[in-house]
Amino acid sequence: MTSPNHDGTALFAQCFRALADNVERVVKGKRSTVELALICLFSEGHLLIEDVPGTGKTTLARCLASSIEADFGRVQFTPDLLPSDITGVTVYRQNTGAFEFLPGPVFANIVLGDEINRASPKTQSALLEVMEERRVTADGKAHQVPRPFMVLATQNSVDMGGTYPLPEAQLDRFLMRITMGYPDHASEVAILTGAAVSATPESLSTIATAQHIADFVKVAAQVQVAEPLYDYLVRVVAATRSLPDVRLGASPRGSVALLRAIRVRAASEGRSYALPEDVKALAGSVLAHRLILTPEAELSGRTGADVIAEVLASVPQSGGARV
Incomplete structure (x- = not known):
């Protein structure tokens, strides 16, 4: 390669x-x-x-x-x-x-x-x-x-x-x-x-080297993110801090993490630009574990994933196709 x-x-x-x-x-x-x-x-x-x-x-x-x-x-x-x-x-x-x-x-x-x-x-x-x-x-x-x-x-x-x-x-x-x-x-x-003939982790082929990974990290970092998409991402993260069921919302570290992840998802699909769909697809995995819910919310069975789903449904998506 x-x-x-x-x-x-x-x-x-x-x-x-x-x-x-x-x-x-x-x-x-x-x-x-x-x-x-x-x-x-x-x-x-x-x-x-x-x-x-x-x-x-x-x-x-x-x-x-x-x-x-x-x-x-x-x-x-x-x-x-x-x-x-x-x-x-x-x-x-x-x-x-x-x-x-x-x-x-x-x-x-x-x-x-x-x-x-x-x-x-x-x-x-x-x-x-x-x-x-x-x-x-x-x-x-x-x-x-x-x-x-x-x-x-x-x-x-x-x-x-x-x-x-x-x-x-x-x-x-x-x-x-x-x-x-x-x-x-x-x-x-x-x-x-x-079970008797299936592959094992040790038998897998080597697909890439550490240098390949380092190079591809740089490729992903160059994926374009338009201003309206920055705005949408920040509004999604900020919304986690104002819900009554959340005692502590996602930090700016969560915003940075989500930005890095959506760039990689776009590149993995061969795109040089990120879309709102990338934010929606990854917000749960990137943000849910960063939330601390109120004791009442936890007793009622609410989870961080539930909160992120609610946020994504309530925060409006702005801009056009390449937000």
Whole structure:
């Protein structure tokens, strides 16, 4: 695969489809979920996959890593995991008489944090700096992680035993939170009938390199966004801050995240411009987990996704076809 230039949205779309097809060889019947994960990757964002055990969260993460020729790190979160087990540790070398920093698994292009909500809040917070600033500070020195860099975390439902809810500050650093859901009947039959001969994450072909991903990130950043669409996006985000059921709405970080994501979605369809449909398609995945609802709303069964759906239905769309 050749590196794209500044007009490479067609090549971007081709690579995007090839990656999605490759992952679907293992993760069957979840095309939309796979595409959301790829949008997150090309947006230089972090992805949180939440669902009950056994629905393919870790498999999706491993398939994505196997499809890209890049450094891969994995952290299995457990209650006794320490922050230094993630970021690294400084050791004293007797032979040189100097201290040396030994990087942890977070120093990779794609970092899988498996069952992230099984670790203590102190350990979870070790990811805050590196997810936002792409660096780890140890003993007063900053150590940059490689680019591209993506944390792909999985978590079980928080009402399950042995889990700790992620703090709001960390949730806000994930560009998207998605769920896998159960496969439909036909897909589950296909999983069972092909269990003995189906592809595995390790057997998948490499579709792109880390450099390809970095180049395509630049292509997506050049997707045109018209002024009325900026206005529409901001009005959607601002509407989450004024609803009576919402105690804390989406922050400006959410606006920036949604903007990056809609550019990638446009490029994945071969477009050099974004549309209001891109905002509507991604607002739920990008914004819902950033909302804190009132206790009354939570008791009544309201969710962040419900609020985003209400906002999209109420905020008028302005402009013409290429808003």
